[in-house]
Amino acid sequence: MVRQRKQDRFLLQRExxxxxxxxxPKSVEHLDDRAPLIRHSLKTDDLAEARAKRDLLEQADRMFWGTLLTDADTAKALAGYQIARARAEALGFTYKPAGEVxxxxxxxxxxxxxxxxxxxTPVVTETAALGGIEQPKVKVSEAFEVFCNxxxxxxxxxxxxxxxxQWKKVKKLAVTSFVAxxxxxxxIDITxxxxxxxxxxxxxxxxxxxGSKKKSxxxxxxxxxxxxxxYEEYFKHIGDIDRQNPFDGLTFSEKFKRSRPPFPIEWVRDKIFKPGTLAGxxxxARGIVLVLSETGARGGEICNLHKDVIxxxxxxxxxxxxxxxxxEDPREIKTVSSIRRIPLVGVALEVMKKFPNGFPSYKENENNFSSAAGKxxxxxxLFPTKKHVIYSLRHTFEDRMKEARIDDELRNILMGHTVDRPKYGSGGSLKLYQEEMMKIVFPFDPAII
Structure with a gap:
């Protein structure tokens, strides 16, 4: 009798x-009827197959012991169902409820x-083989919590x-709509x-x-x-991967994608940059508006600057x-292509000298900035039309680069857009970026800061 180790953990070969x-584990020994020792024949002499079955049983036990220590009824019911499926697979069966068996x-x-x-044979194994656990009746609202957590x-x-x-708030709107x-x-009752x-x-x-307002x-x-x-990810999560999705194909096509218009270049240069215009x-907030104008960055990217990245x-x-x-203080950015270096030129450089540690009033509060600045x-x-928003400054920055005939790839890099070709080299030096951005820099009166 030889006990295996490491990659062959929990495997024992006998005859x-x-x-x-x-x-x-000691922490659940008083709750698990199989204690103190689990002995389960994998009915194979093939090591690779034994490892695969061991992985399923190990996962099932980890979940099982976790449920023994939780008081959440939904979590227990879901985990119990997942555990039964995993044990059935380890026995070589597709899990089916007793009625189907x-x-x-x-x-x-x-x-x-x-x-x-x-x-x-432990009771939990018998239950898995014979389908003793029905799929739990988890409500849509509860499934959303499972989705998030x-x-x-x-x-x-x-x-x-x-x-x-913000992510949860947006995703939950679909659930709220369905429930209403x-x-x-x-x-499992959704058809x-x-x-x-x-x-x-x-x-x-x-x-x-x-007569109500039309939605897009x-x-x-x-x-x-x-x-x-x-629906799809919930049922995959509990192992029911072949279930037909009742929402498949039910969607809407967009004939026209709504796009925020840019500010006219001269509007920014002659009106917004005019001394006294932003004095109120x-x-x-004024500093962020000016930095957005000369970097083309997104509002959240500037609101959340901190001293280590300035x-x-x-x-x-x-x-x-x-x-x-x-x-202790994580923050995600929109996409991988959004990771970039942006030279500080013109008024953006002077603003950042004034705020070398960033803009603490709007850290993690870019929505507050957008609301206040928009108001x-x-x-x-200061908006040319009702369709314009503060984000329109970003579109203006790109227009300015186009007008200056700045290279398309460099425009994408500075904007944080995906470059649609294989990446070679570093994409250029900061000195190059700075020289190109100086072609479009706005003259400014220091009084506007």
Whole structure:
């Protein structure tokens, strides 16, 4: 009898066959009927197959012990179902609830019964083979919590608290809409008819006949898409990967994508940069507006600058747009292509000299900045049309680069857009970036800062 180690953890070979063999942790020993030692025949002499089955049982036990220590009913029910599926797979079966097992061909039923014929077979293994656990009736609202806390946990880990809050807020709108229209149904009870019911709700909002305000196709598309994703990922999470999605194909096409217009270049140069125009704004908000104008950055990228990414002492003063990896204070950026260096020229350089540590009033509060700045621009008639927003300054920056015939690839780099070709080299030096940006820099009166 030889006990294996490391990659062959919890495997024991006896008389040619492998066994899953491990001690129940002390913390749950009083709760697990198999304690103190788990002995489970894997019914194979093939090491690779034994490892695969061991992995399934190890995962199932990890989940099982976790549920023994939790008081959350939904978490326990879901985990119990997932554990049963994993144990069934380790036995070589597709997990099926007892009602479906009863309708299987006789030879398949006998094969399942035979696999647990040893009188020492644990009850949890018998339950898995014979389908003793029904899929739990988890409501849509509860499934959304599972989606956030388990399924997308890794994705949310790098976000700041504010980013997590905003992400959840947007995603939850689809669930709120479904619950309002259809009800807070159990996920397993949602049918194609319910999917169509939600779809028709959005059809009426996109083409209202009662005089209410028309919603955009992109909004309906997003809400239907978020429900489709929730349904698909929830059932994959619990192991039910072949379930038909009732929201498949129910979407809306956009004939025209709404785009925010840029400010005319002369409007920014002659009106916004005119001394006194922004005097009524608080100093930080005014500074952010001016930096946005001369960097083309996104509002959140400038609002969340901090001293470590503001490089005023370098030969080429610049800012770094990058994720914040501090586990105590993380922050995600929009895309990988958004990671970039932006030289500070013109008024942007002077503003950052005044705010070398960033803009603390708006850290993690870019929405507050957008609201405050937007309100000021509207009240002072600084938007050329009702379609313009503060973000339009970013579009103006790109127009200015186009007018100066700055290389298309460099424009994409400075804007944080994806460069649509294989990447070779570093993309150019900061000195090159600075020289190109100086072609479009606005003259300014220091009084505007």
């Amino acid at each position: 040619g066959l492998y066994y899953y063999w491990r001690r129940v 009863a309708n299987l061909p006789l030879d398949e039923i006998l094969r399942r019964v035979s696999s647990i014929s040893d009188p020492r 388990e399924i997308r946990a890794a994705e949310l880990a790098g976000k700041s608290d504010k980013q997590k809050e 229209v259809v009800g807070d149904l159990a996920m 194609r008819d319910h999917g169509r019911q939600l779809y028709q709700h959005w059809v009426k909002r996109l083409a209202p006949t009662d 196709a992109s909004l309906g598309k997003r809400r239907m898409g978020d429900m489709r994703i929730l 704004m608080n100093a930080e 490089k005023l002492g370098d030969a080429i003063p610049h800012i770094l747009v990058e994720p914040r990896l501090d586990p 000021f621009f509207r009240e002072n008639k």
